[in-house]
Amino acid sequence: MQEVAIAPKFKLWMAAIKPPMYTVAVIPISVGTAVAFSETQRFDLGIYLTFLGSAILIIAWLNLSNDVFDADTGIDKNKAHSVVNLTGNQSLVFWISNVFLALGVLGVVAIATQQKDPTLIGIILLCCALGYTYQGPPFRLGYQGLGELICFITFGPLAIAAAYYSQAQTFSTLGLAVGTLIGISTSIILFCSHFHQVKDDLAAGKRSPIVRLGTARGANVLGWATASLYLLTLTWVGLGVFSPWTLLVFASLPFAIQLVRHVQRYHDQPERVSNCKFFAVNLQFVSGVLFAISFTLPGLL
Ligand SMILES: C/C(=C\COP(=O)(O)OP(=O)(O)O)CCC[C@H](C)CCC[C@H](C)CCCC(C)C
Ligand SMILES: O=C(O)C1=CC(=O)c2ccccc2C1=O
Numbered sequence: 611m612q613e614v615a616i617a618p619k620f621k622l623w624m625a626a627i628k629p630p631m632y633t634v635a636v637i638p639i640s641v642g643t644a645v646a647f648s649e650t651q652r653f654d655l656g657i658y659l660t661f662l663g664s665a666i667l668i669i670a671w672l673n674l675s676n677d678v679f680d681a682d683t684g685i686d687k688n689k690a691h692s693v694v695n696l697t698g699n700q701s702l703v704f705w706i707s708n709v710f711l712a713l714g715v716l717g718v719v720a721i722a723t724q725q726k727d728p729t730l731i732g733i734i735l736l737c738c739a740l741g742y743t744y745q746g747p748p749f750r751l752g753y754q755g756l757g758e759l760i761c762f763i764t765f766g767p768l769a770i771a772a773a774y775y776s777q778a779q780t781f782s783t784l785g786l787a788v789g790t791l792i793g794i795s796t797s798i799i800l801f802c803s804h805f806h807q808v809k810d811d812l813a814a815g816k817r818s819p820i821v822r823l824g825t826a827r828g829a830n831v832l833g834w835a836t837a838s839l840y841l842l843t844l845t846w847v848g849l850g851v852f853s854p855w856t857l858l859v860f861a862s863l864p865f866a867i868q869l870v871r872h873v874q875r876y877h878d879q880p881e882r883v884s885n886c887k888f889f890a891v892n893l894q895f896v897s898g899v900l901f902a903i904s905f906t907l908p909g910l911l
Contacts, residue, residue, distance in 0.1 A: 625691035628673070630891045634799065635665035637898030638765055638792050642773020644905040645785050650778045651909055657721050661776050664717030665769075667710045668734070672741055674707035679745045683753075685814035711738065721776055729779075733772040737764045753816040758797045766793015787851050788901065791839055791859075795894040798835055799887050801828075802869070805877060806884035825877035832873050836866045839897060855904040862897040869893055 639662050647653045674693055680686040681694040694700045715734065722730045743749040744760050751760060770789035774782050804811065804820040805828065811818050820828040843859050846852040869889040876882035 619696075622691045622696060626677075626693045626696055630888055630895075631673070631799075632666055632669055633891055633895040633898070634765055634796050635669045636662065637894060637902075638769035638796070639665050639773045640902045641788060641792055641898055641905070642770040642785060643777055644902040645770065645782065645788050646774045646777035648905040648909055649782055649784060652777055654777060657724070657776050660717050660721055661773065664714040664721075664734075667714030667717070668738065668741075671707045671711035671714060671738075674703055674710065675742075676745045678704045678707060679747065679750070682747070683750070683814050683816075685810055685816060688810055725776075725779055727779060730772060730776055733768055733775065737768050737772070740764050740768075752818070753814075755817050755819050755822055757800055758819060761797040761800045762793035765796035766790055784851065787846050788905075791842055791901070792894075792898060794835060794839055794842070795890075795897055798832065798869075799890040799894055801832060801835065802873065802887040802890040804828075805873065805886060806880035809880070825883075829870075829873045829877040833870045836870050836893070839866070853904070853908060855908055856901060858900045858904045859897050862893060862900055865889070865893040865896050 639658070643653065643658050643661075677686060677692045677694045678700055680689075681692065681700050686692040686695065689695060693703050697703060715731075715738070718731055718734045722728050740760050741764060744752045744757050751757065767786055767789035770785050770792055771781055774780075774785040801819060804818040805825055807818070808821055808825065811821050819831075823831060840860060840863070843852065843856055847854055847856060869886065869892075872889055873883060873886050876886075
């Protein structure tokens with residue numbers, strides 16, 4: 611899609627940095643920490659803040675390196691807000707991304723050193739390796755349409771397990787159940803990011819889920835995926851895995867309805883649907899905050 615070439619540089623840089631996207635780091639760390647608190651009544655603020663900073667740095671690496679690797683395939687040739695296109699210096703962006711990754715991993719190493727336990731390092735290195743396979747040569751699994759699966763695994767069960775382990779130094783079946791929901795809500799963001807990119811993805815040989823399904827069926831899949839957040843929550847509550855407090859998440863329904871309606875209406879209009887991933891960001895953030903509250907409040911009352 612041809613970007614508006616006259617957009618002020620600041621607007622392009624904000625689109626490149628995409629601050630709202632960093633909810634994908636904030637929510638898993640916060641929700642996993644809240645679940646650990648609900649089960650252990652333990653909360654280490656220093657570990658939480660260190661891990662949060664590391665997660666944000668790792669997501670910065672992810673996005674900068676995504677622009678670097680996409681520049682090699684030409685898929686971003688019409689993406690004015692690619693950092694590589696904005697700077698004209700792919701090598702510089704690559705090395706800056708590596709600095710962010712190193713600093714992010716360093717924070718995780720600091721936590722693991724304090725705990726005298728390398729487990730957390732292993733989980734995060736696995737997440738980063740899977741994230742690399744999404745976009746990095748020779749894998750580029752995102753071009754095969756496997757991004758949403760990788761996203762679900764890494765931002766869901768693995769990220770929640772990592773956050774839980776950082777606080778409790780053990781794992782939890784409740785954390786696994788919560789991870790499925792955070793994985794779905796985060797994968798919905800990625801799924802929505804493809805709707806306006808069908809033409810460029812096809813030209814670059816990227817068979818995203820929307821290229822494979824078409825935008826109309828993709829919009830229907832989005833509806834079911836979004837509904838599954840609430841249906842799964844009801845199921846976990848019904849099975850006694852979640853406390854009834856987690857029904858708080860239904861307060862995020864307006865954001866889910868806004869997302870689904872927007873995509874149902876504009877799925878085949880790239881210019882109108884291009885912002886839908888930020889509606890998905892809103893849903894992931896609000897539902898994530900509500901889950902974090904629902905796991906924290908009972909222990910405080
Ligand atoms: C960069 C990602 C998606 C955007 O890709 P795309 O090229 O379609 O976007 P543009 O159109 O903007 O170019 C992220 C995709 C996520 C990936 C599948 C999994 C990443 C895993 C993380 C490294 C896990 C971090 C876990 C924890 C530290 C929070
Ligand atoms: O730029 C994007 O579209 C995304 C960036 C990103 O870091 C991310 C992380 C997790 C799920 C989706 C996404 C994006 O869509």
